Amino acid sequence: LTTEPQFIAMMRGIATNSAARGLMDDAAVIAVGTETLIITHDMMVEAVHWLPDANPADVAWKLVASNLSDLASKGARPIGVMLGYMLGEDAWDAAFATGLNDALAYYGVPLLGGDTVKAAGNLDARSIGMTALGLATTAIVPARDGAKDGDGLYVTGTLGDAKAGYDLARLGHSEPVFLLTAFNRPAALLDEGRLLAPIARAMMDISDGLFIDAQRMASASKLAVTIDVSQIPLSSEYAAYYDDTLQSRIDAGSWGDDYQLLFACADNLPLPVAATKVGHFTIGDGLTLMDGETRLDLPTCLGFEHR
Amino acid sequence: LTTEPQFIAMMRGIATNSAARGLMDDAAVIAVGTETLIITHDMMVEAVHWLPDANPADVAWKLVASNLSDLASKGARPIGVMLGYMLGEDAWDAAFATGLNDALAYYGVPLLGGDTVKAAGNLDARSIGMTALGLATTAIVPARDGAKDGDGLYVTGTLGDAKAGYDLARLGHSEPVFLLTAFNRPAALLDEGRLLAPIARAMMDISDGLFIDAQRMASASKLAVTIDVSQIPLSSEYAAYYDDTLQSRIDAGSWGDDYQLLFACADNLPLPVAATKVGHFTIGDGLTLMDGETRLDLPTCLGFEHR
Numbered sequence: 001l002t003t004e005p006q007f008i009a010m011m012r013g014i015a016t017n018s019a020a021r022g023l024m025d026d027a028a029v030i031a032v033g034t035e036t037l038i039i040t041h042d043m044m045v046e047a048v049h050w051l052p053d054a055n056p057a058d059v060a061w062k063l064v065a066s067n068l069s070d071l072a073s074k075g076a077r078p079i080g081v082m083l084g085y086m087l088g089e090d091a092w093d094a095a096f097a098t099g100l101n102d103a104l105a106y107y108g109v110p111l112l113g114g115d116t117v118k119a120a121g122n123l124d125a126r127s128i129g130m131t132a133l134g135l136a137t138t139a140i141v142p143a144r145d146g147a148k149d150g151d152g153l154y155v156t157g158t159l160g161d162a163k164a165g166y167d168l169a170r171l172g173h174s175e176p177v178f179l180l181t182a183f184n185r186p187a188a189l190l191d192e193g194r195l196l197a198p199i200a201r202a203m204m205d206i207s208d209g210l211f212i213d214a215q216r217m218a219s220a221s222k223l224a225v226t227i228d229v230s231q232i233p234l235s236s237e238y239a240a241y242y243d244d245t246l247q248s249r250i251d252a253g254s255w256g257d258d259y260q261l262l263f264a265c266a267d268n269l270p271l272p273v274a275a276t277k278v279g280h281f282t283i284g285d286g287l288t289l290m291d292g293e294t295r296l297d298l299p300t301c302l303g304f305e306h307r
Numbered sequence: 308l309t310t311e312p313q314f315i316a317m318m319r320g321i322a323t324n325s326a327a328r329g330l331m332d333d334a335a336v337i338a339v340g341t342e343t344l345i346i347t348h349d350m351m352v353e354a355v356h357w358l359p360d361a362n363p364a365d366v367a368w369k370l371v372a373s374n375l376s377d378l379a380s381k382g383a384r385p386i387g388v389m390l391g392y393m394l395g396e397d398a399w400d401a402a403f404a405t406g407l408n409d410a411l412a413y414y415g416v417p418l419l420g421g422d423t424v425k426a427a428g429n430l431d432a433r434s435i436g437m438t439a440l441g442l443a444t445t446a447i448v449p450a451r452d453g454a455k456d457g458d459g460l461y462v463t464g465t466l467g468d469a470k471a472g473y474d475l476a477r478l479g480h481s482e483p484v485f486l487l488t489a490f491n492r493p494a495a496l497l498d499e500g501r502l503l504a505p506i507a508r509a510m511m512d513i514s515d516g517l518f519i520d521a522q523r524m525a526s527a528s529k530l531a532v533t534i535d536v537s538q539i540p541l542s543s544e545y546a547a548y549y550d551d552t553l554q555s556r557i558d559a560g561s562w563g564d565d566y567q568l569l570f571a572c573a574d575n576l577p578l579p580v581a582a583t584k585v586g587h588f589t590i591g592d593g594l595t596l597m598d599g600e601t602r603l604d605l606p607t608c609l610g611f612e613h614r
Binding site for chain 1: 311314315317318320321322323324326327328330332334335337339340341342344346347348349350351352353354355356386387389390391392393394400401404407408411417418419420421422423424425426427432433434436438440442
């Protein structure tokens with residue numbers, strides 16, 4: 001199998017238009033008349049992006065939220081989504097439609113169109129795709145590559161809740177609801193993204209994990225980034241489930257699916273939304289992890305790279 | 308399995324925004340500032356939309372062309388595409404990338420972004436999706452529902468060539484190239500679409516077959532349509548391969564994949580591109596097939612309904 005990085009490298013050779021942002025960003029950014037259009041496309045695959053016994057309504061919700069989260073990270077206002085759907089079993093499709101309707105109604109985003117197909121053979125590799133479209137709300141759309149030497153690295157909300165929800169779901173637990181909801185029905189932080197876009201020098205959503213995504217932001221910005229894991233914000237539910245240990249903080253930083261916003265901005269700037277400073281950028285390259293004053297070895301897995 | 312019409316009916320209940328055009332059109336149409344954005348999404352599935360031994364470069368070409376054809380049918384100028392790709396085998400992926408590059412370069416359309424995923428299990432239900440974006444070139448974007456009583460029904464080019472190419476490909480033939488190319492590398496008629504958009508009262512591309520697509524246009528326009536199969540334009544290559552019989556004309560009218568443009572316009576209007584009048588609209592409903600003065604029974608299959 002071609003690895004995802006190899007294929008993306010091939011695509012990068014094709015996607016030379018500046019609107020593609022070198023395929024280094026969460027979304028494409030293209031001028032349309034007096035507006036700036038923001039476009040993102042995400043695919044979800046059975047048994048990769050959702051558990052086989054997942055509630056189809058949750059799958060639909062997550063597909064919507066993960067797409068809208070990419071728009072949020074650019075400070076965009078959504079104008080609609082397109083759905084590419086592979087038919088499954090009757091009940092599954094009907095439940096998916098319900099979840100889709102709920103998520104789109106919750107975010108006030110219209111379904112514009114799409115395509116529906118059938119698989120030829122068995123259904124164990126079903127995939128569903130969504131394209132989300134939005135309009136920029138700032139003249140400069142935050143990219144991954146805008147961090148400056150001395151900037152702080154900030155994250156909204158708490159991290160690791162989706163990981164805890166995933167663990168709970170696999171064990172068949174139905175509580176705590178907060179953690180299961182973080183996994184099953186993540187939020188797209190559209191309001192937060194719009195408020196942060198004017199002051200964020202770089203912004204992305206944490207879909208693959210704090211460490212790997214911070215490393216990507218630093219690499220795109222041609223800087224080094226240092227994260228203090230003792231500053232990683234944990235929910236009381238997460239801390240109660242795993243205990244608040246160094247390892248549970250490292251786990252929270254190397255797990256994705258939280259869809260919190262990660263951004264770089266000038267230090268000590270008043271922030272328009274609640275966020276936690278977890279690190280800072282300096283001249284150099286690479287990721288350094290600290291636990292207060294103690295330097296840590298990097299964990300083998302910094303996040304999900306091949307999803 | 309949910310049938311495609313049932314699922315689309317569920318989606319229609321969700322897609323209530325006027326930009327979705329009731330999911331009755333080839334593309335969504337949404338105002339963006341001073342411009343009008345046209346958006347379409349098509350999925351292709353292994354063993355459904357491409358033969359297992361198909362050239363992956365041809366698969367990529369067809370994905371691009373079928374998406375751009377939807378834009379052509381709205382008279383739109385493409386501004387970019389997004390790709391949702393499920394990884395396959397190394398050589399397949401590399402050949403796909405080459406075909407994608409060729410097709411996008413041919414049409415001068417940038418790849419803006421997308422998503423790459425892996426299947427969890429076996430690869431026999433791989434699917435690939437593409438979203439194409441364009442800008443309207445006319446104040447009124449032709450829909451399916453604009454035909455008027457007395458309008459002529461016109462089609463560009465010749466029909467059935469993709470069917471002949473499909474038959475030839477299945478038999479392992481490599482000639483005639485014209486027919487194989489019609490199947491493997493269909494053209495998106497972007498220039499023709501832009502020239503026709505100002506005068507077409509309804510327009511769509513023939514992706515599922517002349518008869519079924521004309522019936523859809525008539526139904527959307529709340530009119531009846533009559534097609535004279537003796538007027539269906541055939542290429543000399545098609546006529547030579549199947550003979551020019553009534554049956555071969557019916558086959559050409561009930562087979563898709565030709566991506567010619569089908570449009571309604573006032574009779575006897577000078578046309579800006581070469582096109583053939585194959586029928587006309589009248590008060591009433593339904594499709595009537597004639598062979599000159601002789602009324603024909605409708606064939607059981609009017610085209611591809613469930614792809």
